[in-house]
Amino acid sequence: GENVEQHPSTLSVQEGDSAVIKCTYSDSASNYFPWYKQELGKGPQLIIDIRSNVGEKKDQRIAVTLNKTAKHFSLHITETQPEDSAVYFCAARGGSYIPTFGRGTSLIVHP
Amino acid sequence: NAGVTQTPKFQVLKTGQSMTLQCAQDMNHNSMYWYRQDPGMGLRLIYYSASEGTTDKGEVPNGYNVSRLNKREFSLRLESAAPSQTSVYFCASSRDLRYTFGSGTRLTVV
Numbered sequence: 670g671e672n673v674e675q676h677p678s679t680l681s682v683q684e685g686d687s688a689v690i691k692c693t694y695s696d697s698a699s700n701y702f703p704w705y706k707q708e709l710g711k712g713p714q715l716i717i718d719i720r721s722n723v724g725e726k727k728d729q730r731i732a733v734t735l736n737k738t739a740k741h742f743s744l745h746i747t748e749t750q751p752e753d754s755a756v757y758f759c760a761a762r763g764g765s766y767i768p769t770f771g772r773g774t775s776l777i778v779h780p
Numbered sequence: 781n782a783g784v785t786q787t788p789k790f791q792v793l794k795t796g797q798s799m800t801l802q803c804a805q806d807m808n809h810n811s812m813y814w815y816r817q818d819p820g821m822g823l824r825l826i827y828y829s830a831s832e833g834t835t836d837k838g839e840v841p842n843g844y845n846v847s848r849l850n851k852r853e854f855s856l857r858l859e860s861a862a863p864s865q866t867s868v869y870f871c872a873s874s875r876d877l878r879y880t881f882g883s884g885t886r887l888t889v890v
Contacts, residue, residue: 675822678820701877703877703878703879705879705881710883710884711883711884712784712870712872712881712882712883712884713823713870713879713881714881715878715879715880718877718878758822758823762877766828766830767813767825767828767838768877768879770822770823770824771822772820772821772822773822
């Protein structure tokens with residue numbers, strides 16, 4: 670089955686800096702890559718997703734890039750704000766019906 | 781719209797007790813899921829239901845059972861709780877692979 674590795678497990682940045690979270694996947698048939706944000710005490714919420722026919726997607730301060738050859742994808746957050754502090758999960762959907770999640774990255778944005 | 785509603789939000793059980801976690805969605809989604817979240821382990825799939833009337837095992841199904849009661853409701857049952865089942869449980873539903881998660885149930889088994 671699919672295996673998703675996510676790095677780093679913790680990321681600390683200053684407000685206004687950029688943050689990058691990287692994920693690698695194992696199944697070359699994977700075709701859907703979502704990112705979820707989980708705030709403290711809440712369930713994860715979808716923030717952006719990308720399909721394998723697209724190399725990059727942007728939504729305001731967040732963007733996701735996909736490198737199918739290297740089998741990795743990344744979340745980029747620019748001009749970070751304290752409210753960006755949360756746990757971020759990547760996921761990849763391979764040959765099975767269900768996406769496989771990474772183990773999460775705790776992003777801390779210091780004011 | 782409420783989205784995905786889970787009850788209860790918190791529960792403490794003694795080892796060997798049973799309980800059912802309830803989940804309901806009002807988005808007319810076909811697929812529903814149960815995940816558990818443990819520190820450093822991410823989200824692990826327990827069971828899922830691709831459509832009303834079907835259920836399938838996920839990555840960590842041992843010790844759990846599920847029922848897809850109708851299109852809206854998907855319950856998770858622990859028949860004999862064990863301390864290893866202490867976790868935060870999330871229900872989710874999806875359309876086109878885009879998940880909507882509930883707010884979770886924090887379960888402690890003592």
